[in-house]
Amino acid sequence: MLQQTKKRHSAMSSQTLSNKSTQTKNREITYREAIGEALQQEMSRDKRVFLMGEDLGVFYGGGSFGVTPKKMFLDKFGAERVRDTPISESAYIGAGVMAAVAGYRPVAELMFSDFFGVCMDQIANQGAMLRYMFGGQATIPLVVRTAYGAGMSFGATHSQTLYSVFAHIPGIKVVAPSTPYDAKGLLIASIRDGNIVVFFEHKALYAYKGGIVPEEQYEIPLGKADVKKEGKDLTIVALGRMTHLSLEAATQLEKEGINAEVIDPRTIVPLDKETILHSVKKTSRLIIVDEDYLNCGFASEVAAIVSDEAFGFIDAPIKRIANPNIPIPYAKHLEETVLPSVDKIVATSKELAKF
Amino acid sequence: MLLIRKFEYAAKDLFAKATIIGALHLYVGEEAVAVGAISNLGPDDYVTSTHRGHGHLIARGVDVKSMMAELYGKETGLCKGKGGSMHMADMRLHIFAQPIVGGGTPLAVGSGIASKLSGNGSVTLSFFGDGAANQGSTHESMNLAAIWKLPVIFICENNQYAESTKASYSIAGGSVARRAAAYGIPGEVVDGMDVLAVHAAVQKCVERAKRGDGPSVLECLTYRFEGHDEGDNWDTYRTKDEVDKWKKRDPILNFSQYLSTVGITASEIEAVNAEVEKTVNEAIKFAENSAPTNKEEAFRDVFADTLE
Numbered sequence: 097m098l099q100q101t102k103k104r105h106s107a108m109s110s111q112t113l114s115n116k117s118t119q120t121k122n123r124e125i126t127y128r129e130a131i132g133e134a135l136q137q138e139m140s141r142d143k144r145v146f147l148m149g150e151d152l153g154v155f156y157g158g159g160s161f162g163v164t165p166k167k168m169f170l171d172k173f174g175a176e177r178v179r180d181t182p183i184s185e186s187a188y189i190g191a192g193v194m195a196a197v198a199g200y201r202p203v204a205e206l207m208f209s210d211f212f213g214v215c216m217d218q219i220a221n222q223g224a225m226l227r228y229m230f231g232g233q234a235t236i237p238l239v240v241r242t243a244y245g246a247g248m249s250f251g252a253t254h255s256q257t258l259y260s261v262f263a264h265i266p267g268i269k270v271v272a273p274s275t276p277y278d279a280k281g282l283l284i285a286s287i288r289d290g291n292i293v294v295f296f297e298h299k300a301l302y303a304y305k306g307g308i309v310p311e312e313q314y315e316i317p318l319g320k321a322d323v324k325k326e327g328k329d330l331t332i333v334a335l336g337r338m339t340h341l342s343l344e345a346a347t348q349l350e351k352e353g354i355n356a357e358v359i360d361p362r363t364i365v366p367l368d369k370e371t372i373l374h375s376v377k378k379t380s381r382l383i384i385v386d387e388d389y390l391n392c393g394f395a396s397e398v399a400a401i402v403s404d405e406a407f408g409f410i411d412a413p414i415k416r417i418a419n420p421n422i423p424i425p426y427a428k429h430l431e432e433t434v435l436p437s438v439d440k441i442v443a444t445s446k447e448l449a450k451f
Numbered sequence: 452m453l454l455i456r457k458f459e460y461a462a463k464d465l466f467a468k469a470t471i472i473g474a475l476h477l478y479v480g481e482e483a484v485a486v487g488a489i490s491n492l493g494p495d496d497y498v499t500s501t502h503r504g505h506g507h508l509i510a511r512g513v514d515v516k517s518m519m520a521e522l523y524g525k526e527t528g529l530c531k532g533k534g535g536s537m538h539m540a541d542m543r544l545h546i547f548a549q550p551i552v553g554g555g556t557p558l559a560v561g562s563g564i565a566s567k568l569s570g571n572g573s574v575t576l577s578f579f580g581d582g583a584a585n586q587g588s589t590h591e592s593m594n595l596a597a598i599w600k601l602p603v604i605f606i607c608e609n610n611q612y613a614e615s616t617k618a619s620y621s622i623a624g625g626s627v628a629r630r631a632a633a634y635g636i637p638g639e640v641v642d643g644m645d646v647l648a649v650h651a652a653v654q655k656c657v658e659r660a661k662r663g664d665g666p667s668v669l670e671c672l673t674y675r676f677e678g679h680d681e682g683d684n685w686d687t688y689r690t691k692d693e694v695d696k697w698k699k700r701d702p703i704l705n706f707s708q709y710l711s712t713v714g715i716t717a718s719e720i721e722a723v724n725a726e727v728e729k730t731v732n733e734a735i736k737f738a739e740n741s742a743p744t745n746k747e748e749a750f751r752d753v754f755a756d757t758l759e
Contacts, residue, residue, distance in 0.1 A: 176567070177568075179599075181595065182594060182595065182598070184591035184594065186588040187556075187557045187592045187594070187595045188557075188560070189557070190554070190556075190557020190558050190560065190561060190588065191558070191561035191564055192561060193557075193561060194497075194558035194559065194560070194561025194562045194565070195564045196561070197558075197561070197562075198562050198565035199565065200564070200565055200568065217553075217554055218588075221549070221551050221554060222551075222554060222558060226540075226547070227753075228752045228753055229534040229540075230530050230533075230542065231533050231534065231540075232751065233541075233542040234542055234547075235755045236755075237755075266753050290756070
């Protein structure tokens with residue numbers, strides 16, 4: 097299904113994004129390559145940037161997902177700046193926090209977001225809060241890159257999303273790009289940001305190509321949503337792979353006369369409320385498609401904001417399509433059952449269109 | 452050491468009167484460790500401290516007026532009243548406390564990397580207790596510092612109890628220092644009640660780190676004369692005999708006796724005592740006379756605004 101999604105939407109995404117890169121030659125690269133290029137360019141530009149993580153350097157592809165190939169990273173920048181770590185997330189992510197305090201700009205890789213449990217103290221109590229509790233005396237420009245999401249039959253402990261866990265804690269910025277163009281620009285902005293940023297890379301999107309990616313460096317500001325498709329009848333807010341499912345659903349809905357707007361906030365913290373509110377005020381209907389667990393999650397947060405700030409504009413119940421708090425099963429058909437899908441988005445949209 | 456002792460007893464009194472609030476973990480009895488260790492450092496070096504951190508900050512030369520004002524929750528406090536006793540920091544002096552047991556050792560690896568990348572010859576002292584010695588993060592950090600040969604000195608303040616849990620019960624193998632052997636780095640036990648012994652032991656570790664030979668572990672055997680925190684009924688897990696036995700080895704008493712053997716007179720020591728008394732009283736006055744932190748300040752410093 098994902099392959100189909102990719103093929104169907106590459107044309108649409110290219111169209112959406114091409115106007116943003118008029119000065120550069122046409123070039124499509126994968127989401128994986130876009131992230132690798134951002135890292136490489138930032139390391140070349142700024143000597144303070146260095147990498148830490150498991151199997152980052154000598155592993156044949158560079159990291160478990162092949163983002164940092166040896167030839168382009170370890171061979172070019174050396175072992176002091178491409179630090180292969182033991183399986184000690186607490187130690188090396190904590191080290192990233194303090195190296196950042198000491199003036200460096202580390203990028204630490206957490207292989208799967210599901211592994212947050214073994215390093216959360218360093219992210220939540222240290223990285224997120226040192227600045228505040230020291231009265232502004234520390235600046236922590238640390239990026240934690242992490243692979244997330246389902247669709248690969250990796251089962252309950254290697255398929256979770258969990259960005260809501262991080263967004264819940266003050267002091268952490270949370271980024272989750274859906275396209276190669278967004279991934280590159282957002283990662284560059286994250287590295288240059290003065291705060292801890294947890295950068296969510298959807299593991300099922302690494303091979304995805306779609307849209308022009310400029311060769312030169314560019315930043316996409318954190319906290320700026322992108323309207324991936326304009327529409328007037330219904331607003332769909334979605335992140336990461338869910339953006340692609342939503343675009344596919346929007347294509348189907350067009351055939352039935354429903355014109356959906358698809359907004360990708362791109363970052364959860366900070367969240368671009370204005371773009372979402374502006375859209376809902378126009379369409380009067382809202383669906384949030386969220387790959388994370390439903391309880392106390394991103395979808396609920398967006399629903400609450402819209403209910404608070406655009407109550408008078410809503411003509412239908414706000415709908416959340418998310419994982420209904422079920423651990424993600426292994427078997428393909430079971431995995432698909434608990435996750436948001438194009439069918440679920442289409443069905444919910446039609447329901448809302450009746451109001 | 453005297454300044455630490457008097458600051459802590461002043462804090463104890465103020466806490467009893469509810470002038471200062473929250474959690475208060477006193478460093479009384481352990482002064483020789485902070486002073487012996489930190490007296491080896493230069494301005495570029497780093498210190499990671501703990502929930503029992505006042506002693507480390509005072510030994511580093513942090514202004515006790517700002518420390519007291521922090522305990523009072525005043526705008527002149529080190530952290531503008533947003534940190535309190537357990538999160539005091541003076542980043543100009545490269546020192547901060549964080550109170551998660553085992554939370555500081557990974558951070559020390561980070562300043563170790565920064566020292567190595569910058570090549571400025573600085574080192575990091577990472578203080579942790581016998582409780583943190585059993586945290587996984589401490590072992591991960593020792594291992595990581597060892598494989599990367601980082602200039603980090605892991606200093607275990609073994610005060611015999613993690614809250615109420617005896618180190619003799621909780622530490623398999625009976626020694627934190629011996630665990631260093633597992634990482635191929637030196638580990639030594641030091642008398643933590645003897646400031647000169649601590650100073651000499653840390654000096655060796657600092658020299659080794661500066662030579663590029665990597666980290667070491669020091670286990671300082673010490674004792675807290677007060678409870679885990681104020682309000683702790685320590686007589687439920689420690690005998691009076693045990694406490695009295697350690698109090699006979701009071702590091703300040705010990706060092707005063709040593710000073711008298713090298714020609715320092717009792718009146719000279721008394722003069723220092725009086726000076727310290729004055730400093731602490733001034734700190735209290737400063738804190739009392741400072742304004743409470745403006746409520747708007749509660750909303751600041753969550754994120755850094757500036758890029759680059």
